[in-house]
Amino acid sequence: MPTAPRRRAARFLPFALLLSLLSAAPSFQVEAQNPARPVPLPARVAPELQRAGGSELRALRVSVTNETAFRQWLGGIRPGAVAEVEPRHPKMLRVRGIGAAALAESPWVLFVQGADRKARPERELGGLDLGANKVTAVHARYPTLTGQGLTVSVKESPLDVADLDFRGRLLEADPLAPLLNSHSTTMATIIAGAGNSSPDGRGVAWRARIAQSSYDNLLPDDGVQLAARGVSVQNHSYGVEVENFYGLEARAYDQQARQYPTLLHVFSSGNSGQRPAPAGPYAGLDSLANLTGEFKNAKNTLSVGVTDALGSVNPLSSRGPAADGRIKPELVAFGDGGSSDAAALVSGISLLVQQAHQQRRGTLPTAALVRAALLNSADDVGRPQVDFVAGYGQADALGAVQTMLDGRFMEGTATTGQERVFSITVPAGVHRLKITLAWTDPEAAAGTATALINDLDLTLRRTATSQQWLPWTLSAYPHRDSLARPARRRPNHRDNAEQITLDAPVAGTYELRVRGFAVPQGPQAFSVVYELESGLYWVAPTKARGLEAAGAGQLLRWQWAGPATTARLEYKPAGQAAWMVLSANVNLADKLYRWTAPNATQSGQLRLVAAATTALSDTFFVARPLALAVAYSCPQEALLTWRRVPGATQYQVYALGATHLEPLRRLTDTTLLLTTAEITARYFAVAPVLSGRVGPRGASEDILQENHGCYVRSFTPRLLVTDSVRFDLTLGSVYRLQAVALERRQPDGSFLEILSLNPVPGLALELADPAAPAGYSQYRARLTLSSGAVVYSQPERVFRVSEAPEVLVYPVPLVAGEPLRIVLPPNETADVRLFDLTGRLLLAEATKVGVIKRIATGALRPGTYLLRIRLHSGPEITRRFTVL
Template sequence: MRKSYTRFTFLYSVLAFACSFCLAGQPAWAQIPSARTVVNSKLAPALRTGNRSHVHTALRVQVKDAAAFKKWATQYLPAASDPVSTTLPAVYLVKGVTAGDVQKLALCPWVTYVDVPNRRAQEESYLQNADFRVNRVTALHSLFPDIHGKGLTVSVKEQPFDTTDIDFKARVKSSAAFQKTVTPHATAMATLVAGAGNTAEASRGVAWQSSLTSSDFTNLAPDDTEELKRQQVSVQNHSYGVGVENYYGLESQAYDRQSLQMPTLLHVFSSGNSGNKAATEGPYASTSGFANLTGQFKVSKNTLSVGAIDTSGQVSILSSRGPTYDGRIKPEVVAFGEAGTSEAASVVSGIALVVQDAYRKQNNGALPPSELVKAAIINAADDKGAPQVDYAAGFGNADALGAVQAIVERRYASTQVSQGATQSIRLTVPKGMGQVKVTLVWSDKEGTPGTDKALVNDLDLVIKETAANRQWLPWGLSVYAHKDSLQAPARRKADHLNNVEQVTIAQPAAGEYEIQVTGYQLEGGQQSFSVVYEYEKAFTWAYPFKDSHLEAGQTSRLRWFTPVKSGATATLEFRYAGSAEPWQTLKEGVMLDQEAVDVALPDTTALAELRMVIGAATYETGTFMLSPMLALQVGYQCGDEVMFFWPSAPGAEAYQVYVLGNQFMEPLAQTRDTVFAFRKSQYQAVQYAVAPMVQVKLGARSFTKDYTLQPVGCYVTSFLPKYFVSDTVLLDLQISTSYGLAAMYLEKRIDGEFKVMQPIALGSKTDFALQDLAPAAGWNEYRVKLVTQSGATFYSQAEGLFYTPDSFIQVYPNPVLAGQDLQIITNSSDINTIFIYDQVGRLVREYAQDGAIKVIETKGLRPGAYFIKVLSPSGNLTQAKVILL
C-alpha cells in the first residue's frame, strides 16, 4: 500500500510540474517520458505529440466532473468557447482551441479523454449489380418464404432514401431525417436491406417485409436510445466512413454502451473502401493494406463490421481490413459488394433482420440478443480468403440461409457464466460431416478510450471430444505489426483480445462433443454470451436449389460450399425433371475448391435438375424452374381500356399476371394467352408484371411496368413525318400491336376535313412507311384512323409537313413587322443565295444560307413591299413577295 501511494504521489508531482510549464506555454512535459505517456493515453491518435496531420479547432472532451471542468476551462482556456454538452454522456464540445490547448486539456485532472469532433461522413460506393445468390439470400426466400422481417424495423443511417419508391410502399416510418434531400445511395442501401421486389424480383431485399426509417449520419455518435426504442429499431445499417481511423475513442465506447442499453439492437458497419491504404497513427501506422477501417466507430466491439467480396468470391482490393489497433479481428464477415462495402453491409443488415425474425417466430415474438444474431451470422459464414480466419475476410462470406437455419434448427444457446466457472453445451456430431463449426460471441462492457486493449470481460472457448478426451482451441491471428506476420496463417490459441471466438474441426469423428465456455477474467463477476454451432456437409449447393429460378438460354453461375478444401474435381450433370432420359454431362473436371462454375442452359421453360458427381457420391439440387424473363409491354391505352402483351415463352403452359397491391406485388389472373386486357375502372393499380408457368410452378417474374409512364397511347407509339420539309411526302407509323384491330387507315385534311386516303394493311407488322403520292404544294396534314374489332374508333395525333416541289417557295410570317425574322421554305436544303429587292427593284440585302428552312432578319428595313428571290446551287430560282409593316 505504501509503495502504491508513493508511485501515485510521484506521478502526480511530475504531472503538476509538467502542467505548470504547459500552462505557461512551455512544452516541458514532452521531455518527461512518464508524463508524455499519460497525456497521450488521454488523446485520440490524431491529437498526440508529433502528429500534426490533422488540425482541429473543436474537440470533444470526456470529463468526470462537469462543473469542475467548466470552471477549469474558464481559467485555462480563455480564448475557447464555453463547453457545450453533446449527445454523448459526460462529453462536451469545446470550440476555438489551439494546438497548445490540446495538451492542457489532456493534463486537466477532470478530463478523461480528448477526441476529435464530428467528421464528414461519406457513402462508401453505390449499388452495382447486386447478386443475392452469392450470400444465399435467394435460397432463403425460396426455402423459408415466411421469414421476411415483417414487424421489424431497420434504420438506414446516412442521407434519406426515396420514400416514394414502390419497393418501400406503406412500410416507411417517419423520421426527421427525411427533411433532407434523398440520395440514390441511401435508396439503394434501403432496397438491399428491405426492398419489396415490386419493381422487379432483383429489387427484393433480404428482409423484404420489414419496416424502414432513416437517420442522419452527420452525427457520427449513436442515435438517441429512446428514439430508437420508440421506432422499435432492431438493426441499424451504417454504409459510410470518414477516412482511415484505428483507435478506441468516444464513438467506439458509445456504440458499445448502447449495445448493452439496447441488447436486441445490432449495428452493422461497412468496413470501408480503403483496403489499399495504411493507417497514419497507432501500432500499425504505415503498414499498407492493413488496419484501415474507415472510422473509429467501426472499431467498437459489440457491432458488426462487413467487408466486400466480388462475384468470384475474392475479397475486393479496396475492402478495408483489420486488425484493430489492439489486434482484434475486423471485419468479422464479408458479403457481395461489387461496388464496395456499402452494399455488403446492407446485405448483412438484412440477414440480421431475418435471423431476428426466425428467432421471434420461435419465442413468442421476443427478439434475440444482438450477440446471438452476430454469432449466427459469423458461424454460418463460408470461409473465404486465407483458411479459417484472416484480417481481410474475417470469418468468411455471410450465408443468409445458414444463419436462419441455425435458429430454426435451434443450434444455439444463450446463457451466462461466472468468473472462473465453466458452462458446457453438449452436441452430437452425425457421420460423414465435412466440418463442425462453433462460434462464441458476447456483448462486452464498453471500454475506456485510449487504453491499450478494448476487451474488458474475457471468456474462453474450448471444444472437447468426450470419447477421445481431445480438445480444440479457437483460431487466432498474429498481431505483430509487420505485413508478413499479419498475413501468417491462423493457428489455434487462447484468445484474450476478441469478444468473438470460433473453433472448427475438419472431418470430425461422429459422436459426442462438449462446448465449454469459461469465465477467464470478468470485471462484473458474470457475463452473458451466445454460442451457435453447425455440422457442415462435404458439399452443399448454394445455387440453384429446390424451387429456384434459372434464366433460360443464358450463362448462369452455379455456386456451392465445400468447407474443407481438397483440390478435388467433379462432374456436373443435367436433366429435365421427371424425364426418363439419363443424366447429361454438362461439364467434367469441375474444380470444387473454386465453389462456382459458369454453364449455359437450354432456352426453354421447364422444370430441371442438376447434380454434382464427386467420386461415388452425388449431390442433387432438387427441381428448379428454367425460364426466360419476359419483356412485358403496354399494347394500348384506349379510353378506359388497357392492354399488356409479352412474347411467348417456349414450353410455358400458362402465364401469371401480377398487380401491385397495398404493399407488394400480388397474383391477379392466369391466362394461356400472351395478352392481358382490362378496364382501368376495374383496378386502381397501374403497375403490373407477368411470369411463365409450368406444372403450376412459376418462372421468373418480369420487370414491373407502370402503364401511365409508357410512351403508348391508343395503339399508336409514334406517327411522324419523315422530314418536316420535303419534296416527297413520307410518314413513319409505329403501333404497339395489331391485337384487337379490325382496320387502320391513313387520313388527310382536305378542305378543312380529314378524309380517308388509303387503308393500311394489318398483319404481324408494327412499323409502317406511308406515302402520299399526290400532295399539295405547301402544308399537308395527316392522321391515322384505327377501328377495333369491337367497333370503337380511335385517332392518332395529327401530323403535317411542307411539300416543296421545284417551284415552291413560302415566306412567313407575311406580312411581318419590320425588324422581325422571316422564314423561307424551298425545296433545296443546300447553300442558297437569298436576295431582297425593294419595290423599285433595288437590291437591299443578300444572304447565303442552307437548310430547308432559312431564317433571315429584317432589322433596318423600312416598312413596304419587298421581293424575295432564292437561287439554289443548281440554278433554280424561286421568288415571293413580302410586306413589312
C-alpha cells in the first residue's frame, strides 16, 4: 500500500482541536444554533456522511493502517462499538456504534464511508437491438466468436436458473435462491442468452458460461473464486444514490484489477442523468457528475451510459466527470431499458473481444488492452472527440473485434522519463487515424482529490516532418461552461486512457510514442491500439439476422468513414436482375435508414451507390418467424406441424441439446412425428429452407405443456347442471385417429359407450347423451388410433335435471359460510323463503330462469333450517337442511 495516504492524513488538524477552533469563531456560533447543518468533518470522511453528520446508527466501512491499534483505540473511547473484518479485504472493517466524526479522530483511520447502502437494478422494461452496436455484424462475419470457453459473472440478485436460454451453462446455480426480480435474468440474457426460447433470446456472447454473485456487498467479489471459475468479465448493472468521490469500493476494484490483469469489470453509469452531484467539487451542477455509486469512479473499470437506437444519449443516462475530473462514462451503448442494458451489452462485447485475442494469440488479453480496443473503436456521438456525456463514444463490437483479429495493438512498459516508440504505416485514402493508450493504474487512497498514480503520456508523430499531435483532453474546472467546452489537444494528467485522432492523415510512417511522465510505482504496463477508418460497409441486416416481412420502421444500418456525401439506396430480391430504389438521396453520415420490408418470404440484398463507391449487404432473409405447432403430445409419440412457406423446398427442425438448439431433421413435409426417444428433448423449433439457405426460425415450443394434450385439447360439458347432456371435444389432430366415442360411467364402475364417430369429422366435435339419467353422471371421451391404441380424456361430471318438476338443493349438510345452491326444473322460476325452526323468516327472494340460485350462509348459526320454494307453475316444495 502506498504511503501517500498517511502523509496526506497527517496534514489535517486533530478533529477535537478543529472543533475547538471553529467553536471560537463568531460565524460558527450562528451556524451551531441550526441543528440541520452538520458540523464539517475531515476529508477522510465520505461526502454522504459529511452531509448526514456521521450518525452512530449507521454501519460504517473503515479503512485503517493498523487493525490491532485501531481496535485498542476503539475499545478505549467506545467500548460498546462493534468492528467486524470485511472478508477478503485486509485492513478494512465494518463498524457499528460510533459515528463518522468520532472515527475521524483516530490516528489509525484512513477513510470512513457508509456500509449499508443498498444496490438496486437500473433498468426499465425495453427491447434489444444488437445492430446498434454492430453485434449482428460480428455474428455474421465471425461465426466462431460466440464467447465459448469464457465465463461472465453477473453480480446482482439471483437469476432464473430454469431459464431455457441458460441451459447447461450456469455455474454453481442455486435452485433455491429467491427470485427478487427479473432484472438479473434479463442482463444475463443480453450478455449470453442462447436463443433457445426464440431468436430474440440470443445474446451477444451466446455460448459463454454464466456465473452469479450477489450485489448485497458492494465490494469486489473474492478474486480467487472468480479466477477459479474462469471469470474474465463481471457485469454490474446496478447502482445506489448519486456519489461523486473515489471511495473504498472504487479503490478495491482498482486493486483487484491490478491483482487480476485479465479481469474486466463493467458498470452501468446509472439513470440519474438529470440530477446534480450532491457533494464534491461538482456539487449542485445539474445533469453532471451523477454516477450512481462511488465504485463506478474506479479507474480500471468501464462505466457505460445509454443511447437510444438512433445513437442519441438518453437524458437519463448518468454522466461525468468523476470527482477528480476524469472522463466518465467511458462508453455509451444502446439500451432500451436504461444503462443496465447498455452495460450488459458492453460486457458481452468484451467477451467477444477477449475471444478474438485468444484466437490470434492463444491467451486472454489484459483488461487494459480490451479497454483500449473498446474506447478506440467507439463511434463518436454527441460533442466531437471525448466528452463527459458519451465518453469516447458508442461501443462498436465489430471495430473492437477487428482490432484484435488484425493485430492492431502494441504492449509495453514504461518508467519515469522512459519513452517507448512504435511505428505504423498509414496507407493513402484513410479518412481518420485513431490511437488509444490505456493502462491499469495502481489503486489510490480513498477520498483522494487526484486518483491517478502512474501518469503516462501519448504522442503521435509523423516521421517525415516531425509534426506532433497530443491527446484530446477536457477541462475539469467545476463550472458548467468549462465542462461543456470541446476537447483540446494537450497533455492529459488525469485519465489512465488517452486518445489521439487525426483526420485525413497523409500517407506514410507515423510514430506512436508512450512516455512515462511520472511513474512512482513502476514499471507501468500499457496497451496501445490504433485504427485506420475508411470506406463504406453494411452493418444490418446480415445473413445472421434479417428483416421481418412487412415490419414497419426497421432500421437499415451502415458504417461510413469519409467526407459528407449522399448515396442511392436500393433493394433487390434474390434471383431478380433489377434494383428497386428505396431512396435516391440518403445522407451517408446518418448511418441508418428506416424501411418497411416487403410482405413476402424472400432473400435479398441492399446496396448503397455513391459516386465510385458501391457497398453491397449480405444476402439476408425477409420473412416472418416460422411458428411451430404441437398437434398432439402423447407419451409414445408427438406430432409437430407448421405452415407451408412459399418458395421453401425444405424445413429444418431443431431440438434442444445439452446447451443450445441443434439441428434434428430436415424435411420436405410440414409435419414431423417424434419418437419416444426424441420427445425427451422437449423443446423444438423449425425454419424454412429457401434456395439451400436456412431462413429464420420461430420461437421454441415446449411439447410437454399440458395444453397440448394427447390428441385431446379440451373436453368440457356445455353446462354442469342441465336438462340435456352435451360436451364439446376439441382435438389437436386427426392424424391416425380412427374413432371417437362418448362413454358414461355405470354404477358398477364400468363405462358404457353412448355414441361413436367413425371416421372423425373434424377437430371440433359436439357429443351428446340424449338418454342421460337424472342426477349426477360421469363421462369421458375415448379415442381409438389406427394402431389400436386408446386415448382417454379426463372425466367430467354433469348433473341432469329430470323432466318432472323437481328441485335440487345441495350440498346437504353444509359448512357455515359455504353457499347453498338451488337448481330448478327447466324453464322454471320460483319464490324462495328461508325459515329457522321457530318459524322466523330469514330470507325471501325470487329466482330467475336458467340460473342456479346461491344462498349465502355466513350469517347462519349451526342448526336446522327450512326452505319453502314456490314454483311459478304452482306447487310449493319444502326442503330441510343442516348447517354444521
